[in-house]
């Protein structure tokens with residue numbers, strides 16, 4: 001565990017610490033049994049990242065908000081973490097975490113939830129609106145539904161057999177075809193791929209996508225997605241096609257929002 005932090009530290013070696021920002025997370029489900037599991041997990045991350053602070057520290061899953069959130073306060077005071085985000089938290093849990101931090105003069109500054117054309121539960125639950133109103137950055141993950149919304153995969157070209165994502169998505173690929181075809185067509189007029197259009201949609205909704213790029217040219221696609229302005233009609237059409245697919249892609253680790 002933590003290998004990505006070790007690899008990242010190697011890639012960043014030689015750069016000035018002010019030239020980049022780091023985020024990492026505390027996962028309550030794998031907390032140790034010491035006196036301060038949050039501080040312990042952060043210390044291990046800082047060690048692997050070869051730094052003495054992280055810019056954004058996530059509470060990954062909402063196991064017990066009232067128990068874990070207060071442990072962040074001394075770390076914020078010491079400057080070990082600069083900002084706090086919460087992931088997979090519902091509205092009530094976001095508000096509770098914010099209240100606990102607020103009593104010490106800090107606040108929740110970022111939310112990270114699953115958000116894609118196929119999975120808009122954070123919007124329906126009012127979390128997007130809450131973030132807009134409270135100046136909280138909403139980071140959307142699985143915007144491409146692990147590849148199922150890129151147009152690369154379809155009934156004739158399913159996700160790699162035996163993979164976890166194949167088990168989740170291959171059965172529903174036929175129902176996504178109309179949506180991915182339309183995204184591809186919208187992208188063609190703008191020199192973008194279906195994946196670029198799915199990403200542009202997430203940006204148009206006011207979110208900051210976290211995309212799991214696996215190839216260097218995916219990064220170019222992301223940069224292009226920033227320049228795509230979808231019209232209100234296109235957004236409504238894509239959302240209608242997504243609703244018509246009638247699929248539930250909630251991850252096993254996620255609660256109802």
Ligand SMILES: NC(=O)c1ccc[n+]([C@@H]2O[C@H](COP(=O)([O-])OP(=O)(O)OC[C@H]3O[C@@H](n4cnc5c(N)ncnc54)[C@H](OP(=O)(O)O)[C@@H]3O)[C@@H](O)[C@H]2O)c1
Pocket residue numbers: 060087088112141142143144145146147148150152193195196210211212213214217218219221222253
């Ligand atoms: N907080 C949480 O609980 C949580 C849970 C899940 C994920 N996340 C975060 O979200 C990130 C993204 O999640 P994810 O990687 O599972 O899903 P994703 O971003 O929806 O999909 C990633 C897949 O899409 C394809 N892809 C990426 N960029 C592309 C592009 N420009 N053009 C075409 N295909 C592209 C790649 O597939 P191929 O390799 O097949 O081309 C890649 O494996 C993760 O790295 C993680 O940081 C957070």
